[in-house]
Amino acid sequence: MNRKRHGESCKAAFGRDFAEVHDFLDGYAEQFPRGEHRKLYHHRRGIALIARMFGDDAAKAAERHILEDLGFVPEDHTHFASENPELLARVAAVWPEA
Template sequence: MSSFEEHCQESVRLFGRPFREVHLWLDELAGKPPHGMRHRRFRHHAAGVRQVEALFGPEAARAARQHIESDLRQEGWTSNDPFPRDSEQYVAMGLF
């Protein structure tokens, strides 16, 4: 799993700034009961990217998508797989 700092470093490398607020928002539920590491189903999908765009703007949405893709790759997802559209599809894909 990528850490908060790793996500921020990747954002600096790819987008020129850390987007800390985006990474904090995406992982806000991480480790908190009852979700634990199954927090990703709530914001790690296309609907979550749209929420980031509404909250933080279009550039932040690009950083959110990258964060999510990085996390998905750690679960075996590849760019040939569909990007989950929402919580239901995230779970249906066998991701948690």
């Protein structure tokens, strides 16, 4: 789903579009196309990070965004396979304990 539709969905559900959440979640979509960017934040650990950064309401918007994209919310980045070395380096920088 594109960023505009995510925003419209959140506006209908929560009364605001949470643009900052969608921008954060999909911030690497151009750099890592075909859904690879989802390995960074499209999971429960990503939602927890968004809650710390933007608040609990934003976490609800993030969960909705991920459900709209995937149909479920993975626990963490390990759900997503990737052999892209640039993406794997970014994941290691964001989630160093992984």
